[in-house]
Amino acid sequence: MKPFSGNFTQQEALDDAVIAAATRILGSGRLHRYNSEPGEMSAASELEQAYATYQGARYCLACASGGYALSIALRAAGLEPGETVLTNGFTLAPVPGAVAAAGGKPLLVEITGNLVIDLEDLARKAGTSGARFLLLSNMRGHLADMERLADIVRQHDLILIEDCAHTMGAAWNGRKSGNFGLAGCFSTQTYKHLNSGEGGLLTSDDPDFMARAIILSGSYMLYERHGAAPPADVFERIRLETPNMSGRMDNLRAAILLPQLSRLEDNIERWNERYRAVEQALAGVDGVALPCRPAEERYVGSSIQFRLPGISPALAGAFVAANKALGVELKWFGASDPVGFTSNHHSWRYVDPQALPETDRVLSGLFDMRLPLTFSVADCRHIGAIIAHCAAELGADA
Numbered sequence: 001m002k003p004f005s006g007n008f009t010q011q012e013a014l015d016d017a018v019i020a021a022a023t024r025i026l027g028s029g030r031l032h033r034y035n036s037e038p039g040e041m042s043a044a045s046e047l048e049q050a051y052a053t054y055q056g057a058r059y060c061l062a063c064a065s066g067g068y069a070l071s072i073a074l075r076a077a078g079l080e081p082g083e084t085v086l087t088n089g090f091t092l093a094p095v096p097g098a099v100a101a102a103g104g105k106p107l108l109v110e111i112t113g114n115l116v117i118d119l120e121d122l123a124r125k126a127g128t129s130g131a132r133f134l135l136l137s138n139m140r141g142h143l144a145d146m147e148r149l150a151d152i153v154r155q156h157d158l159i160l161i162e163d164c165a166h167t168m169g170a171a172w173n174g175r176k177s178g179n180f181g182l183a184g185c186f187s188t189q190t191y192k193h194l195n196s197g198e199g200g201l202l203t204s205d206d207p208d209f210m211a212r213a214i215i216l217s218g219s220y221m222l223y224e225r226h227g228a229a230p231p232a233d234v235f236e237r238i239r240l241e242t243p244n245m246s247g248r249m250d251n252l253r254a255a256i257l258l259p260q261l262s263r264l265e266d267n268i269e270r271w272n273e274r275y276r277a278v279e280q281a282l283a284g285v286d287g288v289a290l291p292c293r294p295a296e297e298r299y300v301g302s303s304i305q306f307r308l309p310g311i312s313p314a315l316a317g318a319f320v321a322a323n324k325a326l327g328v329e330l331k332w333f334g335a336s337d338p339v340g341f342t343s344n345h346h347s348w349r350y351v352d353p354q355a356l357p358e359t360d361r362v363l364s365g366l367f368d369m370r371l372p373l374t375f376s377v378a379d380c381r382h383i384g385a386i387i388a389h390c391a392a393e394l395g396a397d398a
């Protein structure tokens with residue numbers, strides 16, 4: 001088997017339009033979002049308008065990171081200290097971290113073999129806990145049945161905030177991920193769908209919520225200079241009782257995101273071609289289970305996951321090593337000690353320990369890989385063939 005030599009953390013270089021936008025801001029010296037001239041729209045405000053339009057939301061706030069967007073969304077939604085927040089038992093650590101930052105207590109909900117929140121466990125826990133909040137994480141870009149989820153949200157009078165770090169541009173039955181509840185939270189960190197190094201976007205149709213979020217983000221009473229904000233009178237009601245928790249986005253990052261946003265739809269197609277190339281190589285390989293992608297789901301295949309159900313920890317380690325020897329970098333979510341990421345609830349010791357047997361069973365055989373756009377479709381076929389080869393070797397050894 002010929003080894004693969006690509007780099008799994010190398011994103012595409014940013015093009016000339018992006019570099020020109022950055023140069024313009026640097027040349028102006030006005031990097032702070034409120035450092036604009038009279039009548040000038042700051043790059044941060046332009047980005048807010050452009051993203052609100054893309055998302056189909058009334059309001060948008062650009063801020064410091066995706067995790068920051070999640071935590072101020074919880075606060076702006078009225079989370080009280082010590083209050084319970086329902087959230088996925090499998091997600092990235094900034095999600096339980098955002099609940100902790102906002103002073104809440106995560107109540108973890110099981111996931112299914114398709115890596116989405118288990119709607120039965122959600123309904124059960126919503127009923128028994130009386131929680132008011134659901135912080136739904138569309139982890140690794142997988143969408144639950146959003147219509148059934150919205151029914152549960154209605155039945156239990158939950159306030160829904162969506163973590164769309166991996167579902168920027170995704171949709172369920174034509175409705176964009178992030179538009180199913182009170183707010184959508186997005187990340188523009190390097191490994192997501194737009195790249196400004198770090199950054200976050202928060203969207204909502206609710207004026208009071210968005211006014212609180214803007215003040216929380218550190219608007220220094222300059223909220224009238226925002227690009228996609230509610231009218232000034234909405235702020236009057238809350239401006240002096242909402243704390244400033246500085247986490248603004250600057251004009252430099254906003255300026256480099258704007259030209260990228262216009263290419264997002266093309267890039268989604270490019271990610272999905274790559275996703276399908278790996279998926280095809282793994283389909284039908286003995287012992288490999290791929291998450292199903294329902295017809296209602298428009299996904300963004302910026303990473304791919306698959307399971308080897310029932311694999312032992314020793315064999316999982318050997319499988320990762322065999323792939324690595326052939327140049328393919330896999331993450332395994334079942335490891336007892338987190339290396340390079342923390343997505344297993346057992347390593348979130350600031351959260352009350354919770355029994356999630358189904359999630360544990362899924363994670364014990366779950367593998368994951370990024371698909372940066374620097375890989376060609378042929379690269380992705382090659383990677384898929386390597387993984388299939390290593391899975392077949394496992395079968396032969398077992």
Ligand SMILES: *Cc1c(COP(=O)(O)O)cnc(C)c1O
Binds near residue numbers: 094137187188
């Ligand atoms: C990356 C990520 C976040 C947080 O984004 P940051 O911008 O890094 O704070 C939240 N949720 C998930 C599932 C993520 O992958």
